[in-house]
Structure formats: structure tokens, C-alpha cells
Amino acid sequence: MNISQILQDSCIDIEAWFRRQWRELHPPIYSSMDLRNAGFKLAPVDTNLFPAGFNNLKPEGMPLYVQAMQAAITEIDPEIVRILLIPESHTRNPFYFESVAVLKEILLQAGFEVRIGSLSPDLTDKQTHTLPSGRKLLIEPLIRNGDTISVKNFSSCCILLNNDLSSGVPPILENIKQIILPPVQLGWMTRLKSEHFSHYQSVCELFAEAIGIDPWLIMPYFDQCPDVDFQNPEGQECLITRANGLLSLIRKKYKEYKVPHKPFLVVKADQGTYGMAVMMIDDPEQLRNLNRKQKQKMSVIKGGKQVTKAIIQEGVHTFETAGPQQSVAEPVIYTIGRYVLGGFYRIHKDRGVTENLNSPGMDFVPLPFENLCHSRFYAYGVIARLALLASSRELAIVQKSNIHD
Amino acid sequence: MNISQILQDSCIDIEAWFRRQWRELHPPIYSSMDLRNAGFKLAPVDTNLFPAGFNNLKPEGMPLYVQAMQAAITEIDPEIVRILLIPESHTRNPFYFESVAVLKEILLQAGFEVRIGSLSPDLTDKQTHTLPSGRKLLIEPLIRNGDTISVKNFSSCCILLNNDLSSGVPPILENIKQIILPPVQLGWMTRLKSEHFSHYQSVCELFAEAIGIDPWLIMPYFDQCPDVDFQNPEGQECLITRANGLLSLIRKKYKEYKVPHKPFLVVKADQGTYGMAVMMIDDPEQLRNLNRKQKQKMSVIKGGKQVTKAIIQEGVHTFETAGPQQSVAEPVIYTIGRYVLGGFYRIHKDRGVTENLNSPGMDFVPLPFENLCHSRFYAYGVIARLALLASSRELAIVQKSNIHD
Numbered sequence: 040m041n042i043s044q045i046l047q048d049s050c051i052d053i054e055a056w057f058r059r060q061w062r063e064l065h066p067p068i069y070s071s072m073d074l075r076n077a078g079f080k081l082a083p084v085d086t087n088l089f090p091a092g093f094n095n096l097k098p099e100g101m102p103l104y105v106q107a108m109q110a111a112i113t114e115i116d117p118e119i120v121r122i123l124l125i126p127e128s129h130t131r132n133p134f135y136f137e138s139v140a141v142l143k144e145i146l147l148q149a150g151f152e153v154r155i156g157s158l159s160p161d162l163t164d165k166q167t168h169t170l171p172s173g174r175k176l177l178i179e180p181l182i183r184n185g186d187t188i189s190v191k192n193f194s195s196c197c198i199l200l201n202n203d204l205s206s207g208v209p210p211i212l213e214n215i216k217q218i219i220l221p222p223v224q225l226g227w228m229t230r231l232k233s234e235h236f237s238h239y240q241s242v243c244e245l246f247a248e249a250i251g252i253d254p255w256l257i258m259p260y261f262d263q264c265p266d267v268d269f270q271n272p273e274g275q276e277c278l279i280t281r282a283n284g285l286l287s288l289i290r291k292k293y294k295e296y297k298v299p300h301k302p303f304l305v306v307k308a309d310q311g312t313y314g315m316a317v318m319m320i321d322d323p324e325q326l327r328n329l330n331r332k333q334k335q336k337m338s339v340i341k342g343g344k345q346v347t348k349a350i351i352q353e354g355v356h357t358f359e360t361a362g363p364q365q366s367v368a369e370p371v372i373y374t375i376g377r378y379v380l381g382g383f384y385r386i387h388k389d390r391g392v393t394e395n396l397n398s399p400g401m402d403f404v405p406l407p408f409e410n411l412c413h414s415r416f417y418a419y420g421v422i423a424r425l426a427l428l429a430s431s432r433e434l435a436i437v438q439k440s441n442i443h444d
Numbered sequence: 445m446n447i448s449q450i451l452q453d454s455c456i457d458i459e460a461w462f463r464r465q466w467r468e469l470h471p472p473i474y475s476s477m478d479l480r481n482a483g484f485k486l487a488p489v490d491t492n493l494f495p496a497g498f499n500n501l502k503p504e505g506m507p508l509y510v511q512a513m514q515a516a517i518t519e520i521d522p523e524i525v526r527i528l529l530i531p532e533s534h535t536r537n538p539f540y541f542e543s544v545a546v547l548k549e550i551l552l553q554a555g556f557e558v559r560i561g562s563l564s565p566d567l568t569d570k571q572t573h574t575l576p577s578g579r580k581l582l583i584e585p586l587i588r589n590g591d592t593i594s595v596k597n598f599s600s601c602c603i604l605l606n607n608d609l610s611s612g613v614p615p616i617l618e619n620i621k622q623i624i625l626p627p628v629q630l631g632w633m634t635r636l637k638s639e640h641f642s643h644y645q646s647v648c649e650l651f652a653e654a655i656g657i658d659p660w661l662i663m664p665y666f667d668q669c670p671d672v673d674f675q676n677p678e679g680q681e682c683l684i685t686r687a688n689g690l691l692s693l694i695r696k697k698y699k700e701y702k703v704p705h706k707p708f709l710v711v712k713a714d715q716g717t718y719g720m721a722v723m724m725i726d727d728p729e730q731l732r733n734l735n736r737k738q739k740q741k742m743s744v745i746k747g748g749k750q751v752t753k754a755i756i757q758e759g760v761h762t763f764e765t766a767g768p769q770q771s772v773a774e775p776v777i778y779t780i781g782r783y784v785l786g787g788f789y790r791i792h793k794d795r796g797v798t799e800n801l802n803s804p805g806m807d808f809v810p811l812p813f814e815n816l817c818h819s820r821f822y823a824y825g826v827i828a829r830l831a832l833l834a835s836s837r838e839l840a841i842v843q844k845s846n847i848h849d
Binding site for chain 1: 783
């Protein structure tokens with residue numbers, strides 16, 4: 040039994056189901072999803088609402104990305120003409136800038152005026168970066184003026200945020216009257232993976248009911264601990280108890296489906312990103328015996344923030360391989376608005392089928408992926424869109440609370 | 445001065461302008477436009493609301509076509525799942541069937557169920573055609589049941605019409621409660637080219653005002669005669685008078701822009717298609733001296749129908765060439781919903797820059813065209829979308845009168 044084939048065979052019902060969902064929900068402007076494909080099971084393990092990596096999408100797909108961007112922005116507000124793009128502030132990663140350059144290119148080709156404004160207080164004058172690809176990228180200091188922000192000689196009603204706000208919402212972004220896409224509340228300072236996956240679970244239950252499958256085949260079981268401390272033994276008790284509970288649920292499912300593998304769990308910071316503070320375990324007792332290095336690794340996420348909340352997620356083996364050395368691979372899928380753009384394989388030649396591939400040494404292989412019913416990779420787009428619906432629910436909650444403010 | 449460059453330089457304003465237009469107008473489900481590019485001037489010369497030739501679009505563009513189809517149909521009615529496709533009834537052209545097969549493929553890949561029902565009374569049992577590409581196409585007889593039509597074991601709320609209804613609306617299609625895309629009133633029995641171009645002129649005037657150009661640079665002057673008879677000398681007087689008037693307007697413009705070419709006119713049946721009943725003239729007196737063959741050619745359109753209305757259109761030179769022999773070429777652009785899919789060059793190695801290329805011996809060359817601001821061919825998509833807005837006005841009028849019925 041292969042879940043990809045099952046989904047592909049149900050394409051017509053699935054597409055009709057998605058069309059109905061989009062009558063009530065609005066998607067975040069963009070996202071990327073890390074999937075894991077075990078064959079019998081295909082599930083997202085992370086959904087990023089401030090995606091980087093646009094430079095790893097195949098350039099021939101540009102007309103598709105541009106059409107998606109035009110449709111998505113028109114749906115939000117057809118009056119938007121000028122867009123202020125706010126990237127991450129760390130300025131040392133040329134590949135991240137390549138991604139920003141591709142994102143800017145998509146917006147330009149779609150007929151928007153774009154300027155890039157940095158949140159970094161160190162940037163006091165405009166700066167042109169020359170990237171490895173030869174592209175040039177102009178980054179300017181942000182200026183706050185009353186309740187709007189801008190860069191010099193550029194007023195815009197719309198801000199596209201590509202900064203995940205791991206360290207919180209900086210004062211310059213507070214109480215701004217411009218449209219911010221996505222809203223700042225979806226930044227990692229406030230967003231929780233466990234909330235996303237709880238929405239994902241509800242979405243999958245609805246979807247599985249409609250299509251007639253077991254929702255477990257498309258979602259990782261998970262649980263969370265709201266108050267952990269990896270430096271303190273008592274801080275791990277919650278994790279150990281819940282990890283045990285989760286493992287026994289998974290073992291039941293493995294038995295039901297005669298899965299010949301050993302179940303494992305992934306423990307992650309509930310607000311983590313960049314593959315930081317992620318740990319694979321197959322025995323909850325491992326949590327009791329962390330060495331100093333492991334404790335340190337699990338305690339700190341991006342921006343040096345302490346980890347206090349953790350999510351424990353069912354591990355999904357990835358049995359895909361790609362690249363010249365047939366390295367272990369996981370698909371990363373991109374969306375703009377409600378549209379699936381395609382994606383790539385994240386590969387890592389030194390990692391195994393149960394390990395985190397989002398770590399130094401990873402590489403990217405273009406995915407010959409098209410969001411078509413008869414495509415071999417159709418299922419990737421389905422799972423990505425289910426995760427997108429989950430994010431749309433997160434967005435709806437944030438927007439409702441913004442209106443009530 | 446090159447109008448393509450001017451349009452490309454105004455991309456941001458143009459895209460903002462189109463977004464505003466689509467707030468009020470709904471596009472027909474699909475269309476194709478024949479353009480002519482004289483360099484100083486770029487204009488549509490025909491807009492087809494029942495496009496064939498999908499097989500001439502580049503196959504790599506499939507994800508784009510599918511995304512456009514999903515967006516267009518969702519906008520019309522997200523409940524549509526099954527689509528009944530009604531093709532032309534003449535069954536001898538395998539290339540037309542290739543086009544129908546590609547159209548069906550776009551719908552299938554977009555997640556719709558599709559069956560093909562023929563209006564031909566000769567088809568009494570289902571028939572499978574094997575096409576030159578190896579594709580197989582199943583065509584079934586239409587069944588009328590009360591106020592719906594179907595094919596055996598297939599009920600559908602939506603009919604996609606790819607039959608231009610040149611011979612009128614057949615009884616089986618009358619008073620049907622299903623959604624018909626586009627509405628039957630846009631068939632060639634009732635639709636007039638002169639009406640389309642009169643809407644096109646209004647659209648261009650608005651657009652030209654917004655962008656700051658002379659509308660003549662993007663539209664052919666035209667006039668029409670509502671009551672012609674090519675077999676009868678008196679029937680030509682209207683044409684000759686109006687042709688003279690038109691030519692003197694064009695001569696003025698040629699002088700203003702120092703165009704070093706001889707102006708010419710195209711006389712066409714106001715309801716014609718397939719390149720039938722089309723004639724190029726550079727002196728209205730030529731209309732007085734038609735020989736028997738010319739008279740015959742101008743008198744009859746598809747389905748053997750008599751020509752009684754004619755449109756006289758400013759001829760637009762085409763200075764593009766394409767193909768192995770650098771034949772004279774004109775771009776043909778396709779849309780689905782409000783989206784530009786791309787297109788191809790129609791070429792004809794035996795024709796000159798002022799001649800009709802839509803005639804036996806024509807061939808097709810894929811257009812390396814992408815509807816992107818920075819694409820060399822951006823202007824094609826702009827002109828196609830202006831013609832699309834004109835068709836959307838035709839559609840709005842038909843829909844209003846349908847509601848009042």
C-alpha cells in the first residue's frame with residue numbers, strides 16, 4: 040500500500056474538496072513545507088511561513104510562480120502596487136540573499152514595485168550585495184514615520200515579511216497601519232509548532248473522512264510539553280511521560296499496518312527553526328541521559344532564545360533518495376497563496392532515514408514535481424496543501440483577534 | 445519607436461490597471477487572439493471564444509495551464525466537479541481533435557472529471573478516435589433529458605462549449621439549466637466581430653489614457669456594413685464609402701507617425717471564422733471589380749451561411765518572421781480565465797506581410813513567450829488581455845440579458 044498512489048487515485052475528489060475549503064479560508068501569502076515520505080505514510084514535519092530557498096526552485100517555473108503571486112495578491116487587495124520586502128537581518132548568508140533576490144524577481148515579473156528594507160539597526164545606509172549568481176541586491180535601512188514604515192522615497196501600503204521574528208516583534212514594526220503579510224503574530228516569537236499540528240490534525244481528520252482513508256497515513260502523531268528545561272532533570276519528566284504515550288500509540292499503528300521498522304520520535308523546540316534544537320530518539324529514557332552537548336543543543340534556538348516549550352512528534356522515515364550519491368532525501372514544497380509552486384529534495388549524504396536532514400552539509404536537488412493529478416508527485420502537493428489549510432486556520436485566528444483589538 | 449518596448453516599460457502601471465479592471469469584469473472561460481505586430485503598432489485582429497489549437501501550446505507549460513483552469517473554474521463556481529465538453533461536430537480534422545485532447549488533459553490534470561459529447565446527429569454510438577499523436581479520444585452522443593444534457597452515465601452541472609455554433613444554437617442546447625461556458629449567445633451565429641472591436645476600442649481608450657499612449661498604436665481602426673451582398677453591385681456601395689473613409693483616417697495616422705508603408709484594409713464577414721471570407725485591399729475600388737471567384741469567397745462562411753454583414757478593419761502589417769524559412773508570422777495568444785497561457789506563431793511561407801496567414805499551408809511555431817514584465821514578449825500578453833477585457837464586456841451584456849429573460 041502506497042499512500043501517494045491512493046491520493047493520486049482520488050485526485051478528482053481531492054481537488055473538489057480543496058475548492059470547497061478555499062471558500063471559507065484564506066491562505067497565508069507564502070509557505071514552505073518539509074515532508075517525509077515513508078511510502079506507507081507521507082506527512083509534513085514542519086511548515087515555514089517565512090520561506091527561504093526560493094533560489095532552489097527551478098527557474099523554468101517562473102511563469103507559474105508569477106501567476107500564483109498575481110492571483111494571491113489580487114485576492115488580498117487588488118490596489119497593492121508597491122511592496123516593501125523585509126528580509127532576515129543576519130547578513131552573512133549569500134544563499135539566503137539569493138532566495139530574497141528570486142522572491143523579488145517573482146514580484147517584479149508580476150508587475151509590482153519592490154524595495155527591500157532591513158530591520159537590522161546596524162544598517163545605517165543602503166548597501167548593495169553582489170551575490171554568487173552575479174545578481175545584485177539593494178538593501179536599505181527601514182524608516183519609521185508615524186504609523187508607517189518605508190525606505191527612502193518609497194511609500195508602500197503592503198509589507199512582505201520574510202523575517203520569522205524569532206526574537207519578537209521589533210518596536211519599528213509595532214502598531215503599523217500597513218498590511219503586513221503574513222501578520223507579525225505568525226512569527227516564531229508567538230507561533231507554536233504544536234498549534235500548527237493541532238490544526239493540521241483537524242484538517243486531516245476532515246480530509247480523511249471525505250476521501251476515505253486513515254488520517255494517520257498523512258499526519259505525524261504528536262504531543263507537547265509547555266514547560267520544559269533541558270538543563271534540569273525535572274524539566275524532562277513531562278517529555279518522557281508523553282514520549283512513552285506517543286510511542287505506544289505509534290507501535291499500535293505499526294502493528295496494524297505491519298510496518299517492519301522501529302518507531303522513533305522527534306523532540307523539537309515548539310518555536311524552533313533552522314533545524315536547531317531538534318533531536319531524534321527511539322527510547323524516551325534517552326531524554327534522561329542527555330550529555331552536556333545535547334542539553335546545550337536542545338536549550339537554545341535562533342537568536343539565542345531559551346527553549347521552554349517542546350513538541351514531540353512521531354518520526355517519519357524518509358525512504359526517498361536523490362542526488363548523485365543517492366543520498367537520503369526529503370521533499371520541500373513551496374506555496375504562494377493557494378497555489379503549489381513545486382519544490383526540491385533536501386538531501387544529506389551523511390544522514391540516515393530517521394535523521395534530521397536540515398543540518399550543515401545538506402544540499403538541494405530540483406524536484407521534477409508538478410501539481411498535476413497525473414503526476415507521480417501529486418501527493419506532495421496534496422499534503423502541502425493540507426498543511427497550508429492548517430496555516431490558514433492559524434491565520435484566521437490571528438486576523439480575528441486583530442479585528443477585535 | 446516600438447510599442448512593445450513602451451508597454452514593457454509601463455509594466456507596473458499596466459498590471460495595476462488590469463487588477464482594477466478585473467474587480468468589475470469576469471472573463472470568458474477561454475479565448476485565443478490573433479495579433480499582428482508591425483513594430484510601431486501591435487493589435488489584435490481576431491478574438492476567438494471557442495479556441496482550438498491547444499495542441500500547439502508548449503507541453504512544458506502544462507502546470508501553468510492547469511493552475512489557470514483551476515483558478516478560472518473556482519471563480520465561476522467552486523462546486524463544479526464534472527465537465528461535459530462539446531467539441532465541433534466536423535469529425536475529419538485530426539489536429540482539431542488533438543486540441544480537444546489537450547483541453548481535456550488540462551481539465552483532468554486540474555482534477556475535473558471530463559466526458560466529451562458530440563452535437564453531431566450522425567453520431568449514434570460512442571466512438572474512439574486514435575489521433576496522430578497516439579492519444580485516444582472517446583466521443584459520445586449527447587442525450588437530452590428534460591432541461592439537462594449529458595452523455596451516458598454522466599451527469600454534469602457544467603458544459604464547456606468548444607463549438608462556435610456558426611450554424612446557430614441547435615435545439616438540444618436550447619433552454620438548458622446547466623452552466624454553459626461560454627454562453628451560447630457568444631457563438632458566431634449571434635456574435636459580431638464589429639461589436640467585439642467596438643468594445644475593444646472603448647477598452648483601449650481607457651487603457652491608453654491611463655498609460656499615456658495613443659490608442660491607435662494598439663488597435664485597428666474599423667467600420668462595418670450591416671447589410672452587404674457581394675453578389676450584387678449595390679450591396680458593395682456601403683463598403684466602398686466606408687473603406688474610403690477608413691483609409692483616409694489611417695493615412696493621416698501614417699503621416700503623423702511617418703510610417704513608410706502603404707495602408708491597407710481587411711474586409712471580413714462580421715461573423716466569419718476559420719479565415720473564411722477575408723479579403724485584403726489597398727484601394728476601395730477593388731471592391732467594385734471583384735471577379736466571380738472573389739465574390740463567391742466573400743459570400744459564404746462556415747456552415748455555408750450567407751454573408752450579410754461585413755467589417756472593414758485597418759490592416760496591420762506583420763513584420764515578425766519565424767520558422768526555418770523565416771516565414772511571415774503572427775502571434776496567437778491563449779487565455780484561460782484572466783490568465784495568459786502563452787501562444788505560438790502562425791506562419792505561412794507563401795504569404796506576405798499584409799496577407800491573411802490563416803489559410804491552407806499555414807504552420808505553427810512555439811512562441812518562447814512568458815507573461816512576465818521583463819519578457820521580450822510581455823506586450824503580447826497585454827494586448828491579448830485588452831482583447832479579453834473586450835470579450836468580458838460582451839459576456840457581461842449577454843449575462844445581463846440572460847438574467848432578465
